[in-house]
Amino acid sequence: MFMSKKIIIGNWKMNPSSLMQAEDLFKSIQKNISSKIKTDIIICPPNIYLPSFAKTLAGKEKLKKIFLGAQNVSYEEKGAFTGEISAEMLKDIGVKYVILGHSERRMMGEDNFDINKKIKASLFAGLVPILCVGEKERDENHKYLNFIKNQIEECLNGVVKNSVSKIIIAYEPVWAIGKNAKREAIPKEFLEMSIFIRKILSDKFGVKSIKKTKVIYGGSVNPKNVLDFLKEGEADGFLVGRDSLNPKKFTEIIKICEA
Ligand code: PGA
Secondary structure (H helix, E strand, O other): OOOOOOEHHHHHHHOOOOOHHHHHHHHHHHHOEEEEOOOOOEEEOHHHHHHHHHHHOOHHHOOOOOOEEEEEOOOOOOOOOOOOOOOOHHHEEEEEEEOHHHHHHOOOOOOHHHHHHHHHHHHHHHOEEEEEOOOOOOOOOOOOHHHHHHHHHHOOOOHHHHHHHEEEEEEEEEEHOOOOOOOOOOHHHHHHHHHHHHHHHHHOOOOOOOOOOOOEOOOOOOOHHHHHHOOOOOOOOOEEEEHHOHHHHHHHHHHHHHO
16 A cells, blocks of 8 residues: 555645735645646635636646645535625536545535535546545544544435445544644554545445545644655555645655655
8 A cells, every 4th residue: 555656636725815825835835746747636715816826737748746735615506695606617617626525614514415415416426526524623522433424424415326436535534634733643543544445435435436535634734744654654645734834844745755
């Protein structure tokens, strides 16, 4: 698993504050990425910056390992849904991935049923869903395992077997995310969870259908812990928040994955 192709996703959240800053950041990342790398890099900026980035990437061989992702999508196809953006609209401007079920969106009221509809709408439009799951805290009785199982089962309810390998599962323990993180997760915790997640998926969809499904780690990923998560945690990739806004750290993370 350590040798398989990795994916690194940069979740910029609601940053930076201007198009000019966003383009600068995007350029600083681009210039350090060779077209020869094996790792897929997915940049998920605020939607408003996506068209400009799509233009930059269009037809450029050198930038072929960089892809665009959104941080959310509507589950509706079109119509009277003020403020919403559909999966087809994202696809149309060149977006390939979409982060769904991030804990920050769940905190705003999104639940597993909304996420389930968003996953189906994304798959239907040809976007690759990045499904985030993660418990708020770990209890001694291991109730958090059931919590994760429930998140996965409800979010993937009704998804057809053939589509499961297209979905990326990002395990992001909420207690390890952001500047208020309680502590960093350790690779062993991720490894155990990714085995558990694969078991849930194979029980639900069959072991064959999930062979290519990637399980990645997110939560305070940085250049110092990434190698351990690769080696000991056997992560298929990473979802990076804060350090994706720092071109030096982000490209360092990419280089470590490549090496
Ligand atoms: P962090 O964020 O890397 O800043 O902890 C991760 C995330 O929220 O996806």
